Amino acid sequence: MKDTDTIVDTARFPRLDQFDFDSDFNAELDDFPRDAVPSFLSVLPEDQYRVALGAAWLAYNEGVMLGERDFVIPAAEMFADNPATRDRAAQFDRVVVEEELHILGSMRACESVRLQRGLQDLRFPHWHVADALNDVQDSAARRGYGDLAMLAICFTFEATISSSFPHLSRDRVIQPSHSAWVARHAEDETEHTRLFLRTMPDFFSSLSYTDQNRFVGAINSTLVAMCVPGASIWPTVGEYFGLRYENEVVADLVAPVTSLERVPVVSLNLHRALLRQPAPEPKE
Numbered sequence: 259m260k261d262t263d264t265i266v267d268t269a270r271f272p273r274l275d276q277f278d279f280d281s282d283f284n285a286e287l288d289d290f291p292r293d294a295v296p297s298f299l300s301v302l303p304e305d306q307y308r309v310a311l312g313a314a315w316l317a318y319n320e321g322v323m324l325g326e327r328d329f330v331i332p333a334a335e336m337f338a339d340n341p342a343t344r345d346r347a348a349q350f351d352r353v354v355v356e357e358e359l360h361i362l363g364s365m366r367a368c369e370s371v372r373l374q375r376g377l378q379d380l381r382f383p384h385w386h387v388a389d390a391l392n393d394v395q396d397s398a399a400r401r402g403y404g405d406l407a408m409l410a411i412c413f414t415f416e417a418t419i420s421s422s423f424p425h426l427s428r429d430r431v432i433q434p435s436h437s438a439w440v441a442r443h444a445e446d447e448t449e450h451t452r453l454f455l456r457t458m459p460d461f462f463s464s465l466s467y468t469d470q471n472r473f474v475g476a477i478n479s480t481l482v483a484m485c486v487p488g489a490s491i492w493p494t495v496g497e498y499f500g501l502r503y504e505n506e507v508v509a510d511l512v513a514p515v516t517s518l519e520r521v522p523v524v525s526l527n528l529h530r531a532l533l534r535q536p537a538p539e540p541k542e
């Protein structure tokens with residue numbers, strides 16, 4: 259695993275200059291959509307509630323960085339080298355560069371919100387989705403196919419992540435620089451989703467029957483892992499403000515699939531995409 263500091267080369271990302279989170283900051287605007295945080299925080303006085311929304315924006319960006327650093331970048335590098343997907347090496351290299359940009363932008367967003375909202379001492383001990391995805395990869399590694407599981411995690415993440423962005427842009431009264439940053443990320447991720455859905459059938463057909471089953475199994479485990487509610491984030495935010503989090507189920511800040519009931523459908527659609535079968539028409 260590479261350290262974030264070593265994979266980010268600031269000179270390569272002049273486009274990031276358009277995001278100045280500090281200069282564009284308006285303390286009267288929310289940092290994160292109010293309907294994307296659990297209701298136990300709403301007992302806070304308005305000024306503290308605003309800080310809690312800043313904590314949610316911080317948590318969202320930290321989660322994005324972890325997923326991109328630990329799973330998407332290493333897997334995109336592997337796809338760039340894999341014989342079945344190597345003809346798209348330049349496009350996977352581009353994914354790596356864009357994910358590095360997303361990490362850098364999210365780092366800046368975190369620094370800014372910590373400073374603006376006085377959150378320098380708030381630390382999230384674990385990002386539960388990253389922990390759960392690490393478990394998926396570790397358990398596959400113990401059975402000898404850790405790399406394959408990592409590719410399945412990356413494919414699942416990249417093929418579904420675009421669906422999480424509309425959720426974040428529902429509330430348009432957040433900081434303009436925050437919604438612009440989410441929109442910029444969404445633009446890149448739409449392209450990544452297309453690339454993965456176009457490329458992966460050849461990779462999948464190059465696998466043995468056993469590995470195809472392992473790959474589909476890892477997709478399923480990844481989707482289930484993404485559905486665990488924000489069990490490690492909200493207690494930390496609650497504790498920070500002296501409140502007790504009562505295990506209220508809320509959509510995770512980063513994971514694109516938000517309910518266990520949706521897992522079989524999403525999994526089936528991804529499997530069909532790998533087999534180049536069209537997704538079934540949604541029922542009325």
Ligand SMILES: [Fe+2]
Nearest residue numbers: 326356357360
């Ligand atoms: Fe990204």
Ligand SMILES: [Fe+2]
Nearest residue numbers: 330416447450
């Ligand atoms: Fe991506």
